[in-house]
Amino acid sequence: xxxxxxxxxxxxxxxxxxxxxxxxxxxxxxxxxxxxxxxxxxxxxxxxxxxxxxxxxxxxxxxxxxxxxxxxxxxxxxxxxxxxxxxxxxxxxxxxxxxxxxxxxxxxxxxxxxxxxxxxxxxxxxxxxxxxxxxxxxxxxxxxxxxxxxxxxxxxxxxxxxxxxxxxxxxxxxxxxxxxxxxxxxxxxxxxxxxxxxxxxxxxxxxxxxxxxxxxxxxxxxxxxxxxxxxxxxxxxxxxxxxxxxxxxxxxxxxx
Amino acid sequence: xxxxxxxxxxxxxxxxxxxxxxxxxxxxxxxxxxxxxxxxxxxxxxxxxxxxxxxxxxxxxxxxxxxxxxxxxxxxxxxxxxxxxxxxxxxxxxxxxxxxxxxxxxxxxxxxxxxxxxxxxxxxxxxxxxxxxxxxxxxxxxxxxxxxxxxxxxxxxxxxxxxxxxxxxxxxxxxxxxxxxxxxxxxxxxxxxxxxxxxxxxxxxxxxxxxxxxxxxxxxxxxxxxxxxxxxxxxxxxxxxxxxxxxxxxxxxxxxxxxxxxxxxxxxxxxxxxxxxxxxxxxxxxxxxxxxxxxxxxxxxxxxxxxxxxxxxxxxxxxxxxxxxxxxxxxxxxxxxxxxxxxxxxxxxxxxxxxxxxxxxxxxxxxxxxxxxxxxxxxxxxxxxxxxxxxxxxxxxxxxxxxxxxxxxxxxxxxxxxxxxxxxxxxxxxx
Numbered sequence: 001x002x003x004x005x006x007x008x009x010x011x012x013x014x015x016x017x018x019x020x021x022x023x024x025x026x027x028x029x030x031x032x033x034x035x036x037x038x039x040x041x042x043x044x045x046x047x048x049x050x051x052x053x054x055x056x057x058x059x060x061x062x063x064x065x066x067x068x069x070x071x072x073x074x075x076x077x078x079x080x081x082x083x084x085x086x087x088x089x090x091x092x093x094x095x096x097x098x099x100x101x102x103x104x105x106x107x108x109x110x111x112x113x114x115x116x117x118x119x120x121x122x123x124x125x126x127x128x129x130x131x132x133x134x135x136x137x138x139x140x141x142x143x144x145x146x147x148x149x150x151x152x153x154x155x156x157x158x159x160x161x162x163x164x165x166x167x168x169x170x171x172x173x174x175x176x177x178x179x180x181x182x183x184x185x186x187x188x189x190x191x192x193x194x195x196x197x198x199x200x201x202x203x204x205x206x207x208x209x210x211x212x213x214x215x216x217x218x219x220x221x222x223x224x225x226x227x228x229x230x231x232x233x234x235x236x237x238x239x240x241x242x243x244x245x246x247x248x249x250x251x252x253x254x255x256x
Numbered sequence: 257x258x259x260x261x262x263x264x265x266x267x268x269x270x271x272x273x274x275x276x277x278x279x280x281x282x283x284x285x286x287x288x289x290x291x292x293x294x295x296x297x298x299x300x301x302x303x304x305x306x307x308x309x310x311x312x313x314x315x316x317x318x319x320x321x322x323x324x325x326x327x328x329x330x331x332x333x334x335x336x337x338x339x340x341x342x343x344x345x346x347x348x349x350x351x352x353x354x355x356x357x358x359x360x361x362x363x364x365x366x367x368x369x370x371x372x373x374x375x376x377x378x379x380x381x382x383x384x385x386x387x388x389x390x391x392x393x394x395x396x397x398x399x400x401x402x403x404x405x406x407x408x409x410x411x412x413x414x415x416x417x418x419x420x421x422x423x424x425x426x427x428x429x430x431x432x433x434x435x436x437x438x439x440x441x442x443x444x445x446x447x448x449x450x451x452x453x454x455x456x457x458x459x460x461x462x463x464x465x466x467x468x469x470x471x472x473x474x475x476x477x478x479x480x481x482x483x484x485x486x487x488x489x490x491x492x493x494x495x496x497x498x499x500x501x502x503x504x505x506x507x508x509x510x511x512x513x514x515x516x517x518x519x520x521x522x523x524x525x526x527x528x529x530x531x532x533x534x535x536x537x538x539x540x541x542x543x544x545x546x547x548x549x550x551x552x553x554x555x556x557x558x559x560x561x562x563x564x565x566x567x568x569x570x571x572x573x574x575x576x577x578x579x580x581x582x583x584x585x586x587x588x589x590x591x592x593x594x595x596x597x598x599x600x601x602x603x604x605x606x607x608x609x610x611x612x613x614x615x616x617x618x619x620x621x622x623x624x625x626x627x628x629x630x631x632x633x634x635x636x637x638x639x640x641x642x643x644x645x646x647x648x649x650x651x652x653x654x655x656x657x658x659x660x661x662x663x664x665x666x667x668x669x670x671x672x673x674x675x676x677x678x679x680x681x682x683x684x685x686x687x
Contacts, residue, residue: 069562090566097564104562107555112263122563167563 014081015042016175016207017066022075024061024230035061037230038075043175043209048201050218051211052244053227054252059211060179062227066209067100067177068092080174097126101168101176101206103197105183108164109152115159116148119167130170141204142166142196158189165196169206176200178210182217194220215244226251261576265584268549275545275634276585278538282531283589283630288596289527290622295597296523299614300516303445308505312347312478313488315340315495315502329470331499337474343490345482350475353379355465359407359452360424360431362416367452374451376444377427379461380406388440391455395419396438399457405434408453412439415452425454427464476502527600535633542578542637550574550645557645567646574645578638579631586630593626594618 024036035058043049043066051059064070066077068084077084079099087095096102101122109118119138120130139145142162152160161181168176178197182190198220200206210221218224219241226234228251236243265272315336317328332351341349357377359367368375380398381388388398394409396419405423407415417423421436440455447453456464466472478487484504491502550557557570565573597616 067562093561093564093566096562102562104559107559110260110556110559112260112267121560125560125563125565125569 014045016045017043017079017209018077019062019066020076020078022062022065022077023073024058024065024070025073035230036065036072039227039230039232041225041232043207044223045207046201046205047223048198048208048221049210050221050224050239051209051227052213052215052218052224052248054213054248057227058230059213059227061230063177063179063209063211067102068096094126097122098171099174101171101173103161103164103168103176103178103181105180108167109160111152114149114151115144115155115163118152118163119148119170122167122171126171134172135170137204138166138169141169141199156189157185158192161185161189161193162196165193165200169200169204173206175207175209178208180212181210182212182214187216190214190217215248216241218244261573261580264553264573264577265580271545271549272581275538275542275581276588278534278541279582279585279630279634280589280592282535282538282633283586283626284592284596285527285531285534286629287590287593287622287626288600289524289531289593290625291593291597291616291618292527292600293521293524294617294619294622295614296601297517298617300445301513302614303443303448304509304512304516306443307445308509310477311475311505311508312482312484313476313491313502313504314508315474315476315491315500316472318499318501329466329472331496332466332471332474333469336495336500337471339494340474340476340491343487343494345479345487345490347477347479347482350381350477351471352381352473352475353458353461353465353471355427355472357454357464358426359411359415359454360426361414362421364424367411367415368450374446374449376447376451377425377454377456377461377464379458379465380455381458390444391440391442391453394439394441396436399434399437399455399460401457402460402463403435404437404457406438406440406455407436408442408447408455409439410447411452411454412436423454523600527596531629535629539633539637542634543640546574546578546638546641547644549577550641554645561646570646571639571642574638574642575635578634578642582631582634583627585634586627589630590623590626593622 019039019041022036022039022041023034026033026035037058039058039062041062051062053059061070065072066079066084068077068079068087072085079095082095082099084092084095109115110121113121117124120135123130139148142165144159144162144166147155147159152163155163164181165176165178168178176197181197182193185193194217197208197210201208201222210217212218219239221239222237224236224239224244224247225232226236226247233251234247236247315332317330317332334351337349337351340346355377356375358375361367378391380391382398383389387393391406393406396406399406405425407417407423412418415423417436419436419438422433423436424431424433426432434456440453442448442453444451444453459468462468462470476487476491478484484506488502488504495502560570560573561567594616
């Protein structure tokens, strides 16, 4: 398949994704809402980064803009060296298909397809066959060996999210964006899914960015960045749940 | 993608029923009327070839406008019949005196008053055995003089006549009465298709339809080994060129075919109108159904787009779904259409023209037309919703999400209202 954008193997120092002075405004006039206000952030390769913030802080918008799902108002967003604003819809679609993996909160899988078909869907959309060895590795990592022929309705919420994680990893994307991937799960299933996300970073060398408002979830990451009112306000390396919670509480008291 | 589309179709069975019904009905009327027209034409052809089975060449007066019947039919007399019989290659000669005669039923109402055709009056022309093979007697006897008439048995039954009754008839002059002495059968398709037939003795028929001692036409059969056109050429040589002409049965059959297909086309018109109406309504149903399906699947389509489906792939998956639905509906519709084709002759009976019976003729054209129209209309109607699906998916995706979330703990929070406001604003601007 000919590639129209050229992410010519970026240097090791180049982050997997980067936003520079990213601003996103919804609406005009009275309904004008600034969701992101000049955010500059980098997501390093083979790292697990959590984006935290209260509801409405712009963390989902940040993810959607950085993944090319939403056009930005101003500023720059790059994935693996490709400037998203310069891409046409088709190129953007191809970039999402080949360079980005997604895990959403609730609706992740097509109900009509089996777990395996859901996992390989991005590859099939690209007209490619999954690499058998890699498929085995990913399936083994997320522990879904016996459930590949099941439909989503026959899987538990945790299993569904694991299928989504497997799908996100299968195309060996530059970066995986996970939007509240544990939001609908009980704490045990949530911990499992977070474990797989972290394993995929540690063992499979993937890059994961996870949006969450749960300090426990954020504690699985290597690094946490904090958003409030559309601005990047803080970050934390090698976080613990308590440390994250402390920061959150600090913002709450400052904000009021 | 096709397998995905198939699974979606199966998952949406109930919702697709009205679409399937609409397309199915439209296709049924199309295939029904086409199959019906083909079958009717085939049956007419078959009946006609039977009419002309024992005729090779017909001699008629030249169709120049001549006022006087004596003048017009002057050439076709017994002397000409004898001349024709002597032409080499002529097998048999049958002088014919026939024309149009309107019968009144027993209650006085004219039969087939609305039709110009199929009101036949003929001469009884007994052969060597004293019988006329074209009009075999069913009951009674043949008419022997100007006061007697025989009727086709169907005509007698339809008019309510039984032998011994007085029948009222009219040609282009004043009405006259004759006594019914017998009934006959015939294979003439004009009569078996619902026409009437009155059989007179030769002298009466000549007087009514030609002129005394003259014939309206002369039918010739070729002797074995003589071709129709060859015979026509030989016959033409002995005819008074300005007053009579010879036509082959082939040419006559072709002429009749043209006439018949005009009639059959008019039978097609009503069902085709139904088809157009039901497909027109169907188009709206399809657009509605697919708009609904696409809206219900907006999250799914958004997901597809997010994980790398191009707009074209989304459009294609919706269209593939539509094509599958259209195909299923068309096949159903075609089968239903065979029922329509079978039922149509009964529905059209009121016109007075019975349609010749015959098997259903299913040619490739009705099959292809039905499938093309059924699938085509469905896919075309689904095209707009599919475009909308592919275009609107990314922004609407996020608007669809809050409803799927658990309720927020602080309902009055600014974030909640910001979220819904930004969504509605975008919904407006994206329109």
